[in-house]
Amino acid sequence: MQSTTLIVVLLALSAAGFYMGRRKAFQVSGNDIRTLNSLPSYYGYYTAMWCGIPALIVFSLWSMLDGRAIMAMATSSIADSGVSAQEMSLVYSEVLRFVSGSTIGEPQPHIVEAVARYRELQDTSNAALIVIVLSIAIAGTAFALGKIRRDQRVRNSVEAGVMVFLIACSTIAIFTTIGIVLSVLFESIRFFQKVSFTDFIFGLEWSPQTAIRSDQVGSTGAFGAIPLFAGTLLISFIAMVVAAPIGLMSAIYLAEYASARLRSYAKPLLEILAGIPTVVYGFFAALVVAPFFRNTGGLIGLDVSSESALAAGLVMGIMVIPFISSLSDDVITAVPQALRDGALGLGATQSETIRRVVIPAALPGIVGGMLLAVSRAIGETMIVVMAAGLSANLTANPLEAVTTVTVQIVTLLVGDQEFDSAKTLAAFALGLMLFLSTLVLNVIALHVVRKYREQYE
Template identity: 60%
Template sequence: MLYTSLLPIILALAVASFFLGQRRAERVAQAAGGLRQLHSLPSHYGVFVALCCALPGFVVFLVWMACEEHVITAMVASGLPEALRNLPANELSLVINEIKNIAFGGFTAGGGNPAVEAAASSYLDHLHGLRNIVVAVAVVTCLLPGWWALGRIDKDLRARNLVEGMARVVLLGCATVAVLTTVGIVLSVVFEALRFFQSVSPSDFLFGLQWSPQIAMRADQVGSSGAFGAVPVFVGTFLIASIAMAVAIPVGLLSAIYLSEYAAPTLRSWAKPALEILAGIPTVVYGFFAALTVAPAIRDLGAMLGLSVASESALAAGLIMGVMIIPFVSSLSDDVIHAVPQSLRDGSLAMGATRFETIRHVVVPAALPGIVGSILLAISRAVGETMIVVMAAGLSANLSVNPLAAVTTVTVQIVTLLVGDQEFDSPKTLAAFALGLLLFFFTLILNFIALRVVRRYREHYE
């Protein structure tokens, strides 16, 4: 099909126009008396022509991608018989779906309404017809500006500046895509969360001490009243994250200090990547290690000491999460400690400080912004980690700070709320978005603090 090869066609036109532009610039240069007479290099002219050629066609393609669905649906809908067209909106969308299913040879509900069959074939006709038109339009929007650009080449055309300007636009476009995606994610979460807050009041959600997210199907159902207090879930999250950080910060930081200050370069060159492997182990592997090996071991140990330990404990999940996070702390801290100028170490050693005094009083304070940054990154990672806690921490939302009890976390709850068949108008499902929003806020605040800390200490050494 011509349509699927539109992008390669545009690319080919761009390549061809690059060489045409370059060749033409060279010829212009010859006529003017040498390459030095040109304002820019021949390749600049080539890129200029190529961009003039490819960009408009590409934009046409993007615009069509964005609105193809709407245009064709509207055309097909207007061609439907009166009876179908006057259906309520949700039933009409069912019919449209049916049409699409038939058109693309997918699963159909059967029934074989001839009007729908006809609409399906007209759908395909419209699709193919319009796509061919789009290809033609795109090629024309490539060729016309390309031809125009080729004609503009002379020795005074400031192609280099034009290319620089276009490069800027392209870069800006990419940056915008990243930012807009973030904004889009936040907005979609915000709107769903707002829907949730229509049925559950924000104060109940933020300060409620009970979390049992279910909603009655029928009025007389047993246990029909759900409770959406997020406090136990967040307490669980922070409990596990604290345990993880209690493992990761000392181990990570001290091993970073060892690697950067004491270890011989050869040892460092293999020990550091080896430590980083920890970050490469899939979290699901950590998860079953925590759930099947560590949690029972902790329970047995607790039993020996006369403590009652839940078989899925916050301690097990937190410990293993801490191990997973060690490389985040150690690798980044090692880099920043390594970057502390040798002159500071020399200054301290020349005062008669020992190596460890130097590290404690001079090197670590100088590297503090980076170390804090690495720790905050690790905390964000701990708070957002899912798989380990799903497998090892349990599902029951106990309001407890006892590390031996089973607790649950925000991410675990989001997973359980959204796994399986869902209806997206019940508070039970929408609660996931509210949790996600709150979690997002927490990590945002953490990042904000991290930036402040880093900025405050950054000026302390050049």
């Protein structure tokens, strides 16, 4: 609460700095802004940046570090009395619990003392933070105002500041990705300490139940990932068999044959498919499509299980149609009319023009759309949870129930789980494998697309 107020005050100070800087610029220019190096507002931004940014940096560093420093100081007497590091962390958490008041019961006297000291130090720290941050803000403003001259090149400084900000934003995105990958990686390493890597990669049996108590029977656990990846591939394959032709053909119709009016209605309608929540697709697959397949199969003497890869793959294919059709439609429309005219002018029919000129020219974009659809299909969970089942069959028969990597991750982590058993950690290993396989897929696709581009552009 207090930090929110401080940030609001800082923003207000920066806004004030903006106006002061701009007014100062008007003053030094003698009311003729053409004599200034930059527009007056740049002087304003310059002052505002000097006011806000150093203060904010100090503020965030302080907030990050003060908790630990205060804790160390508050418990220094306990630490000096020769307590081991492990016990110290217990003391830390106990002190924190009492400070936030979330514990009932009488604390031990040395904890009480530490708590009191902690509260006292925290008050001092907060007061110091306010004083320091505000004085840095004011000092920054004064410094910037003092530097404002006619020939001061503030535009360059402001542009550089903006660039640093943009770099920081992209860095956050990159480091988040790296962080997620690393956390998955470390948990997977823990998993591979319990289950051997080759068993996981090449194992043909998936049965992740492990014994919780030592006297439990029959749950030794088998962590062979092949059935899961086979199931994922089977369902994604069925989905792409459904979606790729339908999506591409509808894109060609929309882009090349449909009238502008029809296109303006049909394209948004098609894109609505992408807006349907996958859980809705899921129960559609489980309650309508799968029973339909089972009954139809029964009529012609086929043994179709009530949860089948075919049902899940079909519905998933319908789900990814808009990804393919919408993106392909965009890239086909982007092919220059000059190319079509060239082919038509040579006496090519419309379909020859499309097949031999338009589609090859649009191919990189079409491949991109297909890959987006594939990665959607591989990562899709809800439909498969509901319609494909949980049994890890290693089969290529689309009429049987299969399970996928994502479904198993869900079932491994749903409910109360202990986070050090192989069963739970297996989810991380599966996630890592899934991530790696999508990555490889993307790299291959990028390579193919780039090769194609080099050839033709």
